[in-house]
Amino acid sequence: MDKPPATLHDNRLLLLKLLLLACVMFVFAWGLIPVYDALCRLTGLGSLQRPDTVGSQRLAATPLAPVLLTFDATVQPGLPWQVRPLTRTLRAVPGEFVRVDYEITNASNRQVIGQAIPRYLPAAAAEYVKKLDCFCFAQQAFAPGETRRFPVVFVVDKNVPAGLDSITLAYTVFDVPGRS
Structure with missing residues (x-):
């Protein structure tokens, strides 16, 4: 039926x-x-949005080999920002404080809010880079045409393995949807 x-x-x-x-x-x-x-x-x-802490570190019995640090930045496609490190490479001794500056420009005619996400190459290096101050800790709002400089302050841990003699610290900046 x-x-x-x-x-x-x-x-x-x-x-x-x-x-x-x-x-x-x-x-x-x-x-x-x-x-x-x-x-x-x-x-x-x-x-990612919190600074690391650096405890007391004992002096090494033998001098530590410097680590070659390379800095880079990319921007999400469509985000009208220009992001560049003012220092491309430097050598740092583990345990020393390092400061580099990044310059960011909003190349559009509107306010834009972005967020930087760090990445490390090789990925294992993330464990040994202790960031104390970084523009990646907070979202950044930029007025049209505005340019600012931001410090990145960090320490390469003294316990970095001997084979890890080169580290790249790169940032990718993304638009924060709904906030611009």
Whole structure:
């Protein structure tokens, strides 16, 4: 026996159920944000926006070999910024404080907010570079045509392995959606 065709009432009831399900999913997704933030604070995940700490380090019995540091920056396609390190390379002895400056220019005619994310090459070097001050710790808002310089202050840990004699510190700058 064939089923009768769906009535207008049945269709409206199905639509109501689907809208209710979509609303529940939306509320659930928004409710996960504080849970995710708490999990990140608890585990230390996503700690890019906090300075590292440098404990007391004993002097090495033998002089430490300098590490060649290379600095670089890239910008997300479509972001109207120019980002460049003012120092491209330098040699630093592990345990010494290092300061380099990055210059950022908003080349557009509107305010833009961006966030820099650091990366290290080789990736294992991230464990040995302790950043104390960095423009990557916070979002940066730039007025149209504005240019600013930002310091990056860090220490290469004295426990850096002997084979790790070259480190690249690069930043990729992304647009912060909805904030510009």
